[in-house]
Structures are given as C-alpha cells and as structure tokens.
Amino acid sequence: MGYYDFNCRSGWIGAIVVMAIGRSQMSRQISKPPRKRKEGKKLATKKTTKKPKSKSKKSSTPTNPSLYARVKAEAKRKFDVYPSAYANAWLVRTYKKRGGGYR
8 A cells, every 4th residue: 555665855754655646546646736815715614503402301211210220239249349230231231120110
C-alpha cells in the first residue's frame, strides 16, 4: 500500500509514509485542482438548528420489583464487581428465568 521514506532533507526525524495512488485518483487531482478561497468572501456554511429535545425513552422497569430486588442482591453477592456488563447480563437472564419481565 505504501512504503517508508527514511531519507528526509532535515535529517532523521522519523519515517514519512509515502502512499501510492491509482491512475484514476491521479487524473482527478490533475484535472480538478483545489479551489482557492477568495479574500473577501466566506465559504457557505450549513446552519444547524437545534431541535428541542423530546422526552427520552424511559428505561425498562421490572414488572415484579420484589423479585428483581432479590435477584439484584444475589448478583451483588455473586460478583466482585457488581455494576458490570457481565453481572447485569446475569441479572436480567436470571430475573427472566424466574418469571420476571419488563415493561
């Protein structure tokens, strides 16, 4: 894809990566040089309008809070680091296995 050029004019600073480009990219670069910015004019910028934030989705709530609390306490005893993805996955799986659900 590219090769390293270790012969810098200013001595050894580091490797400069020189990338090879294809013919189609080369012809595009030659035929369309980059536009120069005129002194007095600013480039058109797209105005972004902020939409008012709508109410975010409520998080899923357990349908059986007492069972959820028991399974959560069990998860806290079982895992050394409780608020973790692994522990929460176990919590949800066990809660659903025991008959719980979410709204």
